[in-house]
Amino acid sequence: MTHMHVAGSIHADATSAAPVWLVKPTDANVLADGLWSSTTARQEDGQVRIGGLAAAEILAQCGSPVYVIDELDFRGRALTWASAFAGWGVYYAAKSFLCASVARWVEQEGLNLDVSSLGELTVALRAGFPAERIGLHGNNKSEEVLRLALSSGVGRIIVDSSDEIGRLERLAGELGVHAQVLVRVTTGVEAHTHEYIATAHEDQKFGFSITGGQALVALVRCFHSPHIDLRGIHSHIGSQIFDTNGFEVAARRTLRLMAQVREATGLMLAELDLGGGFGIAYTIDDTPATVHDLATNLTDIVEHECRAFGLERPHLSIEPGRAISGPAGTALYTVGTTKSVEVGGGQTRRYVSVDGGMSDNIRPALYAAEYSAVLANRTSDAAPVLSRVVGLHCEGGDILVRNVFLPADVAPGDVLAVPASGAYSRSMASNYNHTPRPGVVAVRDGRITPLVRRETLDDLLALDAGLQD
Numbered sequence: 001m002t003h004m005h006v007a008g009s010i011h012a013d014a015t016s017a018a019p020v021w022l023v024k025p026t027d028a029n030v031l032a033d034g035l036w037s038s039t040t041a042r043q044e045d046g047q048v049r050i051g052g053l054a055a056a057e058i059l060a061q062c063g064s065p066v067y068v069i070d071e072l073d074f075r076g077r078a079l080t081w082a083s084a085f086a087g088w089g090v091y092y093a094a095k096s097f098l099c100a101s102v103a104r105w106v107e108q109e110g111l112n113l114d115v116s117s118l119g120e121l122t123v124a125l126r127a128g129f130p131a132e133r134i135g136l137h138g139n140n141k142s143e144e145v146l147r148l149a150l151s152s153g154v155g156r157i158i159v160d161s162s163d164e165i166g167r168l169e170r171l172a173g174e175l176g177v178h179a180q181v182l183v184r185v186t187t188g189v190e191a192h193t194h195e196y197i198a199t200a201h202e203d204q205k206f207g208f209s210i211t212g213g214q215a216l217v218a219l220v221r222c223f224h225s226p227h228i229d230l231r232g233i234h235s236h237i238g239s240q241i242f243d244t245n246g247f248e249v250a251a252r253r254t255l256r257l258m259a260q261v262r263e264a265t266g267l268m269l270a271e272l273d274l275g276g277g278f279g280i281a282y283t284i285d286d287t288p289a290t291v292h293d294l295a296t297n298l299t300d301i302v303e304h305e306c307r308a309f310g311l312e313r314p315h316l317s318i319e320p321g322r323a324i325s326g327p328a329g330t331a332l333y334t335v336g337t338t339k340s341v342e343v344g345g346g347q348t349r350r351y352v353s354v355d356g357g358m359s360d361n362i363r364p365a366l367y368a369a370e371y372s373a374v375l376a377n378r379t380s381d382a383a384p385v386l387s388r389v390v391g392l393h394c395e396g397g398d399i400l401v402r403n404v405f406l407p408a409d410v411a412p413g414d415v416l417a418v419p420a421s422g423a424y425s426r427s428m429a430s431n432y433n434h435t436p437r438p439g440v441v442a443v444r445d446g447r448i449t450p451l452v453r454r455e456t457l458d459d460l461l462a463l464d465a466g467l468q469d
């Protein structure tokens with residue numbers, strides 16, 4: 001196993017005191033550098049504006065809570081990734097957040113799309129995303145999604161098991177098409193992130209093991225299949241990763257495997273996909289590399305390993321999701337109640353309850369992920385106090401922001417803004433406690449465009465068979 005350092009945003013312990021990295025700000029009204037989407041700023045009237053609109057105004061128009069995507073920021077980030085990785089295939093990971101408009105932005109900015117379910121593939125195709133620029137993932141793809149992918153001409157299917165290879169051969173044979181395939185491999189890189197978002201150690205569900213020999217067997221099988229065009233190898237080591245050591249090890253092991261495939265079959269595989277997982281800043285403790293540094297590092301790493309194995313450089317691709325959608329999104333909530341709780345050692349913690357919670361952002365509960373927040377509808381001269389932003393659900397772990405200094409006078413009716421909320425929050429939302437999921441809107445140049453409609457209680461009641469007469 002190779003160990004690597006991963007981002008500070010995932011913290012397992014939930015001690016009562018503030019973590020060391022969280023310094024009490026002299027002015028809690030300031031928006032910290034690096035956390036907010038590019039058009040977000042606090043204006044002279046004290047309001048936080050995104051895309052030219054005050055947070056309170058967005059809530060007044062769209063209802064609370066709401067997820068706000070800064071369109072120019074999203075598009076700008078997509079373009080930055082495409083240009084920094086020019087010559088690579090850049091696949092936006094739809095699982096981080098997808099709707100038809102986002103699929104169109106991604107298409108317009110020149111990126112490809114990574115989907116991992118029938119639902120994501122359907123949204124992409126209905127939005128008019130070119131099928132040949134889509135990659136399909138999944139460790140348990142149904143016949144239905146494979147059929148749809150094959151019949152619509154999806155550019156590549158990343159196979160994950162021998163059952164799937166058999167299924168794909170049969171379906172491609174029936175449909176009279178050739179499946180374009182990458183084989184997902186497990187490189188044995190142990191990412192030190194939360195267990196649930198590390199995906200390249202051996203003991204998890206994704207991919208074929210290189211160490212165990214299954215990866216080479218799967219590649220040779222695909223090479224010999226009359227219905228499969230074997231294009232290359234795919235590796236994804238995990239998520240919210242801040243340094244390139246893990247990618248270096250993954251590149252070395254996948255390129256060594258390419259050399260073995262060439263030895264076994266005579267074929268030099270055309271493509272290597274290094275997956276996604278590039279970390280972003282959720283709090284001031286997080287310091288991600290720039291996209292340009294990442295591109296330079298990854299290119300150098302692959303070129304170095306290719307020279308070592310005497311291989312031509314394959315076509316390279318990556319699948320950033322969070323790094324594009326995450327910083328572009330801000331969650332806006334309205335405060336409902338506050339209370340101060342003694343936490344020992346003479347310290348108190350202010351609990352600030354808002355009108356959302358673990359149903360719209362499960363990440364703090366699932367991964368102990370850290371976020372930050374500010375008071376967004378006004379400035380305050382009140383002293384900053386250690387606060388915890390919690391939701392409205394019936395769970396003690398229903399925490400949105402574990403530790404943050406907010407002004408002591410935050411009160412019911414105030415608006416809180418949580419930055420870096422565009423990825424894996426609304427896309428992983430649930431209806432726990434029969435809570436309708438928030439809407440998602442895009443803001444740009446003072447205009448609001450709905451992206452995903454807010455759910456209503458009627459939407460939920462419509463599913464209850466016992467309430468339909």
Ligand SMILES: Cc1ncc(COP(=O)(O)O)c(C=O)c1O
Nearest residue numbers: 093236239276277319320321322
């Ligand atoms: C195969 C694959 N590609 C890309 C991603 C995108 O990851 P991230 O949003 O962390 O960049 C994921 C999710 O972790 C993934 O499983």
Ligand SMILES: N[C@@H](CCCC[NH3+])C(=O)O
Nearest residue numbers: 095197239240363423424
């Ligand atoms: N959902 C995870 C990332 C892993 C998802 C993709 N394999 C997160 O919120 O960080």
